[in-house]
Amino acid sequence: MTGFTKRDVVVDGICVQVLEAGRGEPLVYFHGAGTMTGFEGLLPLSKNRRLIVPIHPGFGASDDDIRIDSVLDYVIHYADLFDQFGLAEPVDLVGHSLGGWIASMFAVLKGHRVRRLALACPAGLRVSAHPTADLFTIPADKFAPYLVASPEILARMAAVNVTIDMKVGRYREMTSLARIAWDRNYEPKFERWLPNVAIPTLILWGEEDRAIPAAQARYWADLLPNAEVAMLPGVGHLMFFESSAAVKRLGTFFEQDIGNLKKAAG
Amino acid sequence: MSVLHKLQFYFMHFMPYPDVAPDRPQGQWVDIPNSRFDPERGHKLYREYIDELVLGDRLGFDGLVVNEHHSTFYSLMPSCSIVAGALAMLTKRAKICVFGTPIALTYPHRLAEEYAMLDVMSGGRLECAFPLGTGMEYWVNPVNPSFARERFREGMDILMQAWTQPGPTRYDGKFYQYKYLNPFPLPYQKPHPKIYVVGSGTEETLNYAAEKGFGYSQVFTPIASQLKSFENYREIAVRNGHKPDSESIIISAMAYVAETEEKAVEEGRNHILFYFQKLLRTNAHINSPPGYLPVDRLRKRLEAGAVQDAEITWEMLTGVYRTVLGTPEQVAERIAFWCEQAKSSKIILHLHTGDMPHWKAVKNITLFAEEVIPRVRRLASSTLQAAE
Secondary structure, three states, rough: OOEEEEEEEEEEEEEEEEEOOOOOEEEEEEEEOOOOOOHHHHHHOOOOEEEEEEEOOOOOOOOOOOOOHHHHHHHHHHHHHHOOOOOOEEEEEEEEHHHHHHHHHHHHHHHHHHHEEEOOOEEOOOOOOOOOOOOOHHOOOOHHHHHHHOOOHHHHHHOOOOOOHHHHHHHHHHHHHHHHHHHEEEEEEEEEEEHHOOOEEEEEOOOOOOOOOOHHHHHHHHHHOOEEEEEEEOOOOHHHHHHHHHHHHHHHHHHHOOOHHHHHHH | OHHHOOEEEEEEEEOOOOOOOOOOOOOOOOOOOOOOOOOHHHHHHHHHHHHHHHHHHHHHHOEEEEEEOOOOOOOOOOHHHHHHHHHHHHHOOEEEEEEEOOOOOOOOHHHHHHHHHHHOOOOOOOOEEEEEOOOOOHOOOOOHHHHHHHHHHHHHHHHHHHHOOOOOEEOOOOOEEEEEEOOOOOOOOOOOOOEEEOOOOOOOHHHHHHHHHOEEEEEOOOHHHHHHHHHHHHHHHHHOOOOOOOEEEEEEEEEEEOOOHHEEEHHHHHHHHHHHHHOOOOOOHHHHOOOOOOOOHHHHHHHHHOOOOOOOHHHHHOOOOEEEOOOOOHHHHHHHHHHHHOOOEEEEEEEOOOOHHHHHHEEEHHHHHHHHHHHHHHHHHHHHHHHH
């Protein structure tokens, strides 16, 4: 298992960074609202797949796109990026947190481009009884405990908001998030739209998630007609940073019916 | 000719609520316990504060300035138009400057209507300064801080269209669509009251004011950076075909006047410190919600060292900002110096600061009007004679 290769791709005039590892059927990962902790934890997924992690415009090493001010704009961006990557056949898609919101919206609008969908503690649903934490209101120095469960992992988090570059980088990513989610950190119409997504879907959640409560998993499962739920004990919001079990569970989900995919691709 | 010759003295009130919440290193904004508000105390403060402004009119100040903040002990004016409305009827001659409602936080046509009312009610004495609004306002109003600047500009376009084009007109924008933009009444002054933009030193706000030909004022920032901003402003304004004059830039200062310098310091110092250390204090989280600051501006701020989080000292206040406490001679000399230095003939004086009691404010306003203003005017005529 080697590391990611990085390349810059221009999509609709905006230069974005795309991380890739492995060969095989494509598996696309939409990341959450922070890129500071990296994506190394996902590498086991590239063992027999082509893992593609595009960095959203406005995040990490990708440029800003001032035209983007809604999750829908990200869906449009990714439809372009899929075209550019030649992903003509339905692909396997994972979305984590904000990326789960984008992936869900992608499935609503571009469902024919997705074979199997995994939503890892996705943002985007309004659950009044178990609301998503308003991360904007949490000061930077109190942020980490909302994201990870175990104290050891927390110690690794400490180093991500120290230098001026890191602080500016975080502010920029929070700004990009604010552009799409300050007014509402959910899509009020998901309750009407999600029942149309018949794609096989895995809802994966860390039981100790303090950013988006694990109790929301059931609500997603109730709305999505073809969903299964997997809960991860002892795991927080940054599940792929925290837990190799989370990555393994993803791998298992996407292994299912892979033969059909190969047949279709062939 | 020296700017002193046409100098105008404006008296500004923040109307603070001095019974702040204890143990709040993050300051007195946004998530304050609002149950500390005592309506009887509030009533007394409004009466005193409005009396102080009315006194300013009677004693000869050229203008009275009110501004607006939300959810903070810093200010009892979540709507500056309401206080300006009272002043319009209670005063006779001073200009009334709303410093003002952040246009991004309200419907632009509504602000055009309210300000027009004030201008008509006061018989054409309104002046309008438009701030973006502090970052703190965006936590407590349902407006996305990452579009604050864009929304501000669209709001200003709508207000100017409403005031300068015969209605009804139509407006199709990103944030607002007006089928019939048709404010009634319209301003008393033609084409409209004087307009200023209030900035904090960001280049884009300054450029915007200069390009549009609006006046410019900068809130509490070090004098040196203000002077640099003013130079840039004048240069850009001229380049855009405008003719900035000495009234195009408003500067502001805190002053306390007493019989002796010692007495001025003894009576005034702690109230000014209270203002800076308690009321103005915030932290980076509160004052810069995501998207409020351009990212490169945040970098500059961090690289310059975060003053906001540091304790503001008396030395900083008197050395870097415009703060003067002393005898009428001393205060007059400083005021004249600052105005000439900034080439500005319009100065806003903060004469009630922090937790200052009513009697001190009345004393300060009176001494300033009766002892300082005439002295500055005399300095002006002596510089004029020297020039001749």
